Amino acid sequence: MAKTRVGLAPGRVAFYDELTGIHLGLQSPVAEVPGDSDLKAIKSGLRAGTLIMIEGNIEDLEQKVEEKDEDSKAGTEKEDETEDAPTDESKEAEKDTSEGFTEKELEDLTVPDLKDLAREKDLSGYSSMKKDSLIALILDS
Numbered sequence: 001m002a003k004t005r006v007g008l009a010p011g012r013v014a015f016y017d018e019l020t021g022i023h024l025g026l027q028s029p030v031a032e033v034p035g036d037s038d039l040k041a042i043k044s045g046l047r048a049g050t051l052i053m054i055e056g057n058i059e060d061l062e063q064k065v066e067e068k069d070e071d072s073k074a075g076t077e078k079e080d081e082t083e084d085a086p087t088d089e090s091k092e093a094e095k096d097t098s099e100g101f102t103e104k105e106l107e108d109l110t111v112p113d114l115k116d117l118a119r120e121k122d123l124s125g126y127s128s129m130k131k132d133s134l135i136a137l138i139l140d141s
Helices: 040-048 058-075 088-093 103-108 111-120 131-140
Strands: 005-008 014-017 022-025 030-032 051-055
Touching (some): 005 040, 014 040, 040 051, 040 058, 111 131
Antiparallel strands (some): 005 030, 014 022
């Protein structure tokens, strides 16, 4: 099966999908879509014009995911979910923004990238802000 790759659409500065782990930005604007992923956010990004198809197509990937789901239902047991519950601090750090970014991910972006994101969200007053203020503005929007 051919690879399926997506990229940022022209004029877009960032995209993050928690389900697939795809994080696109100005430094890495293209990624391969994992073949065993929930494609809801990817499909939404394609429809909204945030993402563009670089190689392959989503329909082939969806078929592969459906086949894998059928195989796992037929013969495998679910793994025991015994992970530790997240702390309040980790929950706060993982809080999603409307663009799908967590606070930690915003902290990893550069100031110019944050300003581009603020511009894309039609926010005002960001041009002279420092990084912490930009992050707060984006999270509050």
